[in-house]
Amino acid sequence: MxxxxxxxxxxxxxxxxxxxxxxxxxxxxxxxxxxxxxxxxxxxxxxxxxxxxxxxxxxxxxxxxxxxxxxxxxxxxxxxxxxxxxxxxxxxxxxxxxxxxxxxxxxxxxxxxxxxxxxxxxxxxxxxxxxxxxxxxxxxxxxxxxxxxxxxxxxxxxxxxxxxxxxxxxxxxxxxxxxxxxxxxxxxxxxxxxxxxxxxxxxxxxxxxxxxxxxxxxxxxxxxxxxxxxxxxxxxxxxxxxxxxxxxxTHYPIEIDDEISVIRQEANLTAEVPEVILEILARFTRALRSSSAVNQASGVSARFAIAGAETIAAAARHRATARHDDPVARLVDVESAVEVLGGKIEFESGEEGREEDILEHLLRTATAQAVREHFGGLDFTPLVEAFDGRRTTTTGERVTAAEFLADLPELDDPQLYDEIAARLAGADSETSAASDGQRAGAIELALEGLYLARELSKESGDGETVYG
Missing domain, CATH: 3.40.50.300 (P-loop containing nucleotide triphosphate hydrolases)
Incomplete structure (x- = not known):
C-alpha cells in the first residue's frame, strides 16, 4: 500500500x-x-x-x-x-x-x-x-x-x-x-x-x-x-x-491445468506435494463432477480438492515425522485423503451403501489417466518380469521412501527406475528425481499403473499395499 x-x-x-x-x-x-x-x-x-x-x-x-x-x-x-x-x-x-x-x-x-x-x-x-x-x-x-x-x-x-x-x-x-x-x-x-x-x-x-x-x-x-x-x-x-x-x-475450471492452479494457489501445504499428485486429485475431482452417482445440483466444490491437497500433505508430514521419512506426498497419501473427504460429497439417494466403491473406482480412473499422460511410450517389460510370481514389493502410509526403494526388485535394465523418476521430475530433466521421496512416489505410481493395466497384482490392508 x-x-x-x-x-x-x-x-x-x-x-x-x-x-x-x-x-x-x-x-x-x-x-x-x-x-x-x-x-x-x-x-x-x-x-x-x-x-x-x-x-x-x-x-x-x-x-x-x-x-x-x-x-x-x-x-x-x-x-x-x-x-x-x-x-x-x-x-x-x-x-x-x-x-x-x-x-x-x-x-x-x-x-x-x-x-x-x-x-x-x-x-x-x-x-x-x-x-x-x-x-x-x-x-x-x-x-x-x-x-x-x-x-x-x-x-x-x-x-x-x-x-x-x-x-x-x-x-x-x-x-x-x-x-x-x-x-x-x-x-x-x-x-x-x-x-x-x-x-x-x-x-x-x-x-x-x-x-x-x-x-x-x-x-x-x-x-x-x-x-x-x-x-x-x-x-x-x-x-x-x-x-x-x-x-x-460461473462454472468449475474447464482445463485440468486451471484446476491444478486453483489447488496450488489456495491450499496451505505442510509438505511437498508433487505436481502429478495434484493432477490425480484434480482429475478425481472432475470425475466426481461428471459422475451420475453424485448429486450434481449440490456441486463438487473447489474446496473439496483444496482440502484434499492439504490432507495429502498432512499425511506425508505425519509419516515424515513419525518414521523419519522425506516429507514428500505419494500415491498412498491420496488414498488416505479420500477416506477422510468422502463425507464432503452428496451422492444420489439410490447410491446408498455404494459410496466407498464409487470413490475407489473414480480414483482409479483418475490415476490411470495420469499414468497414461506421464508414462506413455515407456517400456515396463523389465519391471513386470522382475515380479516372477514370488517377488513382491510393499508400500503404504507407514512405509518410508527409503524402505520402499530398498524393497524394489533388481532389473535387467537398471536405468528404468531412473527413467520413471525423470518422467515426473520434469520433461526437460535428464536426471532422476532429486530426493528419495520424489523417486519413491514416481515408482509407486508406475506400479499402480501396471496394476490398473492388469500387469501386476495388488493386495491392500492394514495400511499396507503389496504389489506382485
Missing part, C-alpha cells in the same frame, strides 16, 4: 487539478486502461478467461450491477473481491463524513453545512481502495436496518427532533457510498429485505422509516447466488433481478 497524497483541504485538491469521477466511470476507466496495457485485472482467478471474465468486463464497461450465478466453490466470491483492484488507489473524501462524500459533492445535510461554513478550508481525507469494498453474507436474520439504516434512539435521546435526518444511523449500503457492495448468497435475504434494495439499485437513493431523504448514493451492487437457491432456500425477487444489468453464470 502506497502513501496517500499530501492534500488536506478542498482548495489544495482543486489546485492539484483533481477531477471528480463517478464510481462507474472510475471502474470503466481503470479497466480499459489495464486492458489496453495488456495487464491482468483479475489476479488469482483461474479458468474464466474465455467465459466469465469477458462477460464481466463488458458489464463493468456498461456500468451495470452484476449477479454471479453458480454452484458452490466456483470462485464467485474471489472474483468479486478482485473488483476493488479496479478502483483508484486513493480517493478523496470529506474528512469525518459518515458516507465518505466527495469534497466537491457533499450529499448529507451535515456535510453541506460544513462545506458552506469551511469553504476552501474544508478538510480532506484519503480513502484506500481496499476500504471501498464492502462484503455482506446474506443471512435470513439480516434486517433493513443492517442494510439501509434506522432511527438511532441515542441521537433522539440527545435532544434532536425525530424528523431530523441526523437521527438516522445509516446501514451498510449507504456507508459504502462511492464504493462496491457485495452481497453473498443473495437469495438467503428475506424477500421483504430484498425490496429495500430496489430504490438503491434504480433510483440510487434510500428511504428510512418514512424520512424523505434524497441521497444520491454512488454504489455498485454485486451479488453471488447458487441457482438451486431459487427453489430451495429462497429466491431473488423478480423486481430485484430486473435491476441487475448483468446475470453471469
Amino acid at each position: 502506497g502513501t496517500p497524497p499530501e492534500i488536506n483541504t478542498v482548495a489544495e485538491l482543486r489546485a492539484s487539478g483533481h477531477e471528480q469521477k463517478s464510481l462507474r466511470e472510475e471502474i470503466r476507466t481503470n479497466l480499459l486502461h489495464a486492458l489496453a496495457a495488456g495487464e491482468n485485472p483479475w489476479p488469482g482467478v483461474h479458468g474464466f478467461d474465455r467465459t466469465v471474465i469477458p462477460q464481466l468486463e463488458r458489464a463493468l464497461i456498461a456500468g451495470h450491477d452484476v449477479v454471479l450465478l453458480g454452484e458452490r466453490g466456483q470462485g464467485k466470491t474471489r472474483l468479486l473481491r478482485t473488483l476493488s483492484g479496479l478502483l483508484d488507489e486513493w480517493s478523496p473524501v470529506i474528512a469525518g463524513s459518515e458516507l465518505h462524500e466527495h469534497p466537491y459533492d457533499p450529499i448529507t445535510t451535515e456535510s453541506r453545512n460544513r462545506a458552506a461554513h469551511d469553504g476552501d478550508r474544508l478538510p480532506v481525507a484519503w480513502r484506500h481502495r481496499s476500504e471501498r469494498y464492502v462484503e455482506k453474507l446474506s443471512t435470513p436474520d439480516t434486517s433493513v436496518a443492517d442494510l439501509i439504516g434506522d432511527v438511532d434512539p441515542m441521537r433522539v435521546a440527545e435532544g434532536r427532533r425525530l424528523g431530523d435526518p441526523e437521527t438516522i444511523h445509516y446501514g451498510l449500503v449507504p456507508r459504502a457510498n462511492r464504493g462496491i457492495v457485495a452481497l453473498n448468497e443473495l437469495p438467503d435475504l428475506a424477500e421483504r429485505i430484498q425490496v429495500a434494495l430496489l430504490n438503491v439499485m434504480e433510483e440510487r437513493d434510500i428511504q428510512v422509516r418514512g424520512y424523505v431523504l434524497r441521497l444520491p448514493l454512488d454504489v455498485l451492487v454485486v451479488a453471488s447466488a447458487n441457482p438451486e437457491d431459487y427453489t430451495n432456500r429462497g429466491r431473488i425477487i423478480t423486481p430485484l433481478k430486473d435491476r441487475f444489468g448483468a446475470e453471469i453464470r
Whole structure:
C-alpha cells in the first residue's frame, strides 16, 4: 500500500487539478486502461478467461450491477473481491463524513453545512481502495436496518427532533457510498429485505422509516447466488433481478491445468506435494463432477480438492515425522485423503451403501489417466518380469521412501527406475528425481499403473499395499 497524497483541504485538491469521477466511470476507466496495457485485472482467478471474465468486463464497461450465478466453490466470491483492484488507489473524501462524500459533492445535510461554513478550508481525507469494498453474507436474520439504516434512539435521546435526518444511523449500503457492495448468497435475504434494495439499485437513493431523504448514493451492487437457491432456500425477487444489468453464470475450471492452479494457489501445504499428485486429485475431482452417482445440483466444490491437497500433505508430514521419512506426498497419501473427504460429497439417494466403491473406482480412473499422460511410450517389460510370481514389493502410509526403494526388485535394465523418476521430475530433466521421496512416489505410481493395466497384482490392508 502506497502513501496517500499530501492534500488536506478542498482548495489544495482543486489546485492539484483533481477531477471528480463517478464510481462507474472510475471502474470503466481503470479497466480499459489495464486492458489496453495488456495487464491482468483479475489476479488469482483461474479458468474464466474465455467465459466469465469477458462477460464481466463488458458489464463493468456498461456500468451495470452484476449477479454471479453458480454452484458452490466456483470462485464467485474471489472474483468479486478482485473488483476493488479496479478502483483508484486513493480517493478523496470529506474528512469525518459518515458516507465518505466527495469534497466537491457533499450529499448529507451535515456535510453541506460544513462545506458552506469551511469553504476552501474544508478538510480532506484519503480513502484506500481496499476500504471501498464492502462484503455482506446474506443471512435470513439480516434486517433493513443492517442494510439501509434506522432511527438511532441515542441521537433522539440527545435532544434532536425525530424528523431530523441526523437521527438516522445509516446501514451498510449507504456507508459504502462511492464504493462496491457485495452481497453473498443473495437469495438467503428475506424477500421483504430484498425490496429495500430496489430504490438503491434504480433510483440510487434510500428511504428510512418514512424520512424523505434524497441521497444520491454512488454504489455498485454485486451479488453471488447458487441457482438451486431459487427453489430451495429462497429466491431473488423478480423486481430485484430486473435491476441487475448483468446475470453471469460461473462454472468449475474447464482445463485440468486451471484446476491444478486453483489447488496450488489456495491450499496451505505442510509438505511437498508433487505436481502429478495434484493432477490425480484434480482429475478425481472432475470425475466426481461428471459422475451420475453424485448429486450434481449440490456441486463438487473447489474446496473439496483444496482440502484434499492439504490432507495429502498432512499425511506425508505425519509419516515424515513419525518414521523419519522425506516429507514428500505419494500415491498412498491420496488414498488416505479420500477416506477422510468422502463425507464432503452428496451422492444420489439410490447410491446408498455404494459410496466407498464409487470413490475407489473414480480414483482409479483418475490415476490411470495420469499414468497414461506421464508414462506413455515407456517400456515396463523389465519391471513386470522382475515380479516372477514370488517377488513382491510393499508400500503404504507407514512405509518410508527409503524402505520402499530398498524393497524394489533388481532389473535387467537398471536405468528404468531412473527413467520413471525423470518422467515426473520434469520433461526437460535428464536426471532422476532429486530426493528419495520424489523417486519413491514416481515408482509407486508406475506400479499402480501396471496394476490398473492388469500387469501386476495388488493386495491392500492394514495400511499396507503389496504389489506382485
